Amino acid sequence: MAGTEDKYNYGTGMNPTCQKLILATERLLRRDGLSHVTTRKIAQEAGVSEGALYHHFRDKAELLHAVVLISMGDFREILDGLPLLVGQRTVGENLEHMLQAAFEFQFKIVPIACSLYADHLLLARTREILSERGIGPQCSITVIAAYLQAEQRLGRVAADLKPEAASQLLLAGSFHKAMFDHFLARDLSEDVTRRHLREMVNALLAGIEPRPAGKN
Amino acid sequence: MAGTEDKYNYGTGMNPTCQKLILATERLLRRDGLSHVTTRKIAQEAGVSEGALYHHFRDKAELLHAVVLISMGDFREILDGLPLLVGQRTVGENLEHMLQAAFEFQFKIVPIACSLYADHLLLARTREILSERGIGPQCSITVIAAYLQAEQRLGRVAADLKPEAASQLLLAGSFHKAMFDHFLARDLSEDVTRRHLREMVNALLAGIEPRPAGKN
Amino acid sequence: MAGTEDKYNYGTGMNPTCQKLILATERLLRRDGLSHVTTRKIAQEAGVSEGALYHHFRDKAELLHAVVLISMGDFREILDGLPLLVGQRTVGENLEHMLQAAFEFQFKIVPIACSLYADHLLLARTREILSERGIGPQCSITVIAAYLQAEQRLGRVAADLKPEAASQLLLAGSFHKAMFDHFLARDLSEDVTRRHLREMVNALLAGIEPRPAGKN
Amino acid sequence: MAGTEDKYNYGTGMNPTCQKLILATERLLRRDGLSHVTTRKIAQEAGVSEGALYHHFRDKAELLHAVVLISMGDFREILDGLPLLVGQRTVGENLEHMLQAAFEFQFKIVPIACSLYADHLLLARTREILSERGIGPQCSITVIAAYLQAEQRLGRVAADLKPEAASQLLLAGSFHKAMFDHFLARDLSEDVTRRHLREMVNALLAGIEPRPAGKN
């Protein structure tokens, strides 16, 4: 993915000072929570000066945003690859695979994303940054909804399903689980997590209403 | 607060100054977000002196805990009526009705609940308090899951549904929407909100998988 | 003047901390110039904490404003007393007396007033403070113009004089001299200053145009 | 700048980078006020690197001095034409015309000239430079005073007028107006400005004292 047209290439080929700052911020956020993460501590942890932080990022919010972007990791690639999976394997397998990646991402950013609600100014600034760059949480929902719609056209998804609603339910489910796991400070094994997510996917796949005996 | 028999008796028989402080804090938390709620603003909003705050609470954290406790306390009551609906009307109607109430509550507490993630100490202490009192987000999930299980026994819900998973999906969906609405600072009409929630319920009711033509 | 309705009573009966801060600011401004006068230095010089500064003044601009107000000293009283002088002594004597007081005030505030132009934000904030309180430099001009108008009605001032213009000329003249004395860092004797000011008053009194021989 | 014969040759035969820096600084000073003119902004505005600034000027102060010098340099030229007007048209017309030009110049330099008062070191250094070159505000006063004296000899100006005092009153009046317009951030039409200045000239021409009925 190096050298793509991505203007905000925080994953690869990045200035080492930038990288140090982002990693330091991520580490501190996870350990202490946003309200204890000061620019001073970040600079110290990164081993650079506080001035350097403002040389590379307009403000603290922009640094936080970079942390979020870098945390997307696999999830972004999987979202990008989703259109190619239309008609492949089963819908359930595809959704489950996607949701695992989503969860991994969400689990990392819950401490940041939720912290924003503690500071309306930071929240507003984040909104600004996201809209400046034309991205945001709704993007993931839209991409998955588009996938479901494509499968709908193939008859692999119920014709009367609202793709947006189903998509939001799934992402919300994994995000909620991520918040929950953080809240309880529980460190679940990968297996348990996978099972949780699979159960959500399955519940949504089959639906709540009983199906007439026959198929399934 | 001195010497009553209920250690967490923040609702009744409380010193009026205490009560004023707690209510003022709750109002401010909702309005401004944790990081802008200062002891000075709290005292002003409550109409007492800053010093008084420290007569009734050891420190700001203790006051915040009291507020969190009160705010979260309603969790249980929200769903008390649910068991009575088993077998009544349709499952869809019952769930939708429940989700509207849940959303209203969640929308109110998002700024407070999310703020907790900004401060790991506050989060840890809240975790302890809530688990001590046997409340918290898991309660809601359990109650709804119990309702679904009861309906399952009546055959009104698919036999192979995992009630916990479906329940979490729904609550997560509305919570996610609440966070989203706050993030975008959008004030949706009641109608639009109702439609959003109904679409989620419907998506989960019918499921993603296509149903064989015929009944339903 | 103690106990008047003046809401911003910075001269008398003032909180000693306030007074210390104002005096310290005045001293430092005179010595170093605004751009070297930091809130930290002010607090040190005043022998109080930096926090105390912000306890008594909303921001640095408000403190500067207080310094200006306290510097008005006699000038304000003389302006207040001007209406009573209508018809008394000669117009020249009255104006000269007023201008001496104006100069004393202006000489003190030149370093502050001019410094504001170095910082557009501070300038804007000052404009805000002044308009909040309904005061400003135009007030002095107006008061003196009113005096001239009253004398006009008595025939002691030329009927076709524009009072505002004459008033501004005088105040501008002494302000300009104050700037000039500061610029040259010259410490003129009171006598020389008095003569300068008297010459300005006289020039304006008699006018530039030659008078027909006869009276005067 | 290196090794030319004119120590203050900032206008001609100068290194283009130097020139760009000086012009950029002047523009910014006028627009933003001294305290917001940073070396970074200067370099950006000049289209060179921040480092280049330090190749051509020992420090920021030296650059500022160069700018002040250039800005103030016009002082002398403004009034060069005045001696030629002695005995021409009316004294009032001549003064009014001169004051319009003076105002235009003063309005431009107010932000720079006043900013000097924010930094006593800068003020002192400017004082030295200006007096070394024999320029400064006193020059304008002297030139106008000389004009008035010449007219006095022709009987077109009252014999007992102190030319210096009248001259300073006028220049002070327009400078004061310039400061005022900046302070109020008001952008007056040329017509209004012209009227303001004309009223000042007229007030000074006719004087405050009533004239015996009859001529004039």
Add this chain to the structure above:
DNA sequence: AATGAATGAGCTTTCATTCAT
């Protein structure tokens, strides 16, 4: 019990200046 002035450490951000390339 209640007040509110005072504290001082800490916050985010800015900026003149240096220096390896």
Add this chain to the structure above:
DNA sequence: GATGAATGAAAGCTCATTCAT
């Protein structure tokens, strides 16, 4: 000569907490 990343001190301001009254 020119660059621009890096520095680190210092700016204005905030805030939980204390304490004399």
